[in-house]
Amino acid sequence: MIDWYRWLRPWLFRLDPETVHHLTLNALDWAAKLGPLNPVRQTFPSAEVKVMGLSFPNCAGLAAGLDKNGDHIKGLASLGFGFIEVGTVTPRPQPGNPPPRLFRIPQAQALINRMGFNNQGIDHLVANLRQLDQRDFILGVNLGKNKDTAQEKAAEDYLLGLEKVYNLADYVTINISSPNTPGLRDLQHGEALDNLLAQLLQRRQQLTKHWGKRLPIAVKIAPDLTEAELAQQAAIFLHHGIDAVIATNTTLDHSSVESLPHGQEPGGLSGQPLSQKSTEIIHQLYSLLGEKIPIIGCGGIFSTKDATAKFEAGAKLVQLYTGLIYRGPGLVGEVIKACATLK
Numbered sequence: 001m002i003d004w005y006r007w008l009r010p011w012l013f014r015l016d017p018e019t020v021h022h023l024t025l026n027a028l029d030w031a032a033k034l035g036p037l038n039p040v041r042q043t044f045p046s047a048e049v050k051v052m053g054l055s056f057p058n059c060a061g062l063a064a065g066l067d068k069n070g071d072h073i074k075g076l077a078s079l080g081f082g083f084i085e086v087g088t089v090t091p092r093p094q095p096g097n098p099p100p101r102l103f104r105i106p107q108a109q110a111l112i113n114r115m116g117f118n119n120q121g122i123d124h125l126v127a128n129l130r131q132l133d134q135r136d137f138i139l140g141v142n143l144g145k146n147k148d149t150a151q152e153k154a155a156e157d158y159l160l161g162l163e164k165v166y167n168l169a170d171y172v173t174i175n176i177s178s179p180n181t182p183g184l185r186d187l188q189h190g191e192a193l194d195n196l197l198a199q200l201l202q203r204r205q206q207l208t209k210h211w212g213k214r215l216p217i218a219v220k221i222a223p224d225l226t227e228a229e230l231a232q233q234a235a236i237f238l239h240h241g242i243d244a245v246i247a248t249n250t251t252l253d254h255s256s257v258e259s260l261p262h263g264q265e266p267g268g269l270s271g272q273p274l275s276q277k278s279t280e281i282i283h284q285l286y287s288l289l290g291e292k293i294p295i296i297g298c299g300g301i302f303s304t305k306d307a308t309a310k311f312e313a314g315a316k317l318v319q320l321y322t323g324l325i326y327r328g329p330g331l332v333g334e335v336i337k338a339c340a341t342l343k
Ligand SMILES: Cc1cc2nc3c(=O)[nH]c(=O)nc-3n(C[C@H](O)[C@H](O)[C@H](O)COP(=O)(O)O)c2cc1C
Pocket: 063, 064, 065, 066, 068, 087, 088, 102, 111, 113, 115, 117, 142, 175, 178, 220, 248, 249, 250, 269, 270, 271, 272, 274, 298, 299, 300, 301, 319, 320, 321, 322, 323
């Protein structure tokens, strides 16, 4: 595939990041109408991976946050992803934080964002999912809580999300690790995590009976955890038997970029500075979970080498976000190649 993105990127990077976000996604939707934009699927027809009881056509996924409302699923799928995770979606629409809230740090190949779950609400996403016809990729929905939902009622938001997308998604992700919703990360620990998962799994049992389908539940964690916190989390995950862990979300540790322009903007840091840290978390998590709960690796994947490091640390699948912004869609094929070669 011609690396047209290398030519386009300097022009795109002159514009405001959120403007480029909308421009490129709309352009992608139009281009995808002409047919698949990336022939990687044809190049690696046997890259299938079985995780959470699902058959993923390949190991490369789109991470949550790029298509929060599910408005661009077809365009994004045409890039060759084996799975697409839409969201984070909350029960009610909310505007997120005031702009500017997304910053590039090109010197470090990084982004800082404090979007704050800007999204059009679960009903908008559900309407989009209903319109999808036959698909040849796995679809995940990443669920969150509204900013103005009281912390003690957080579980209700996730339960509502689970119910609304139950028969439309292939799996759901419980996002308790975004740094831009006050209190959200508190749900990652001890009793709060235990209670949340107990309620979700109980509701899933009822929904399984109702729909005749068991929907896998993944949990997305932060990279900013001590060894003891991670061990406690792993024990709770094993106790409840969740279906997967996505490691990781963005980091609050800005030490590697603080001297660079925008490096001190409040928000979650993603991209290259996160790469090693998220791989370490995957490694530690794998030593705690073994083969009992699969890990989906995410954080700073920019190359075949980065993806291979995640697989070697124990990940079964990977997800991309910031690497796509810096490297363009050609990265999807490189990642598929990495796992097809490792198989
Ligand atoms: C602009 C932006 C928005 C994001 N929004 C979400 C989100 O809504 N939900 C979520 O779970 N993760 C969100 N993320 C985190 C990514 O899914 C991913 O976990 C993180 O960026 C690390 O991967 P990366 O280094 O490949 O970007 C967002 C990341 C960015 C850069």
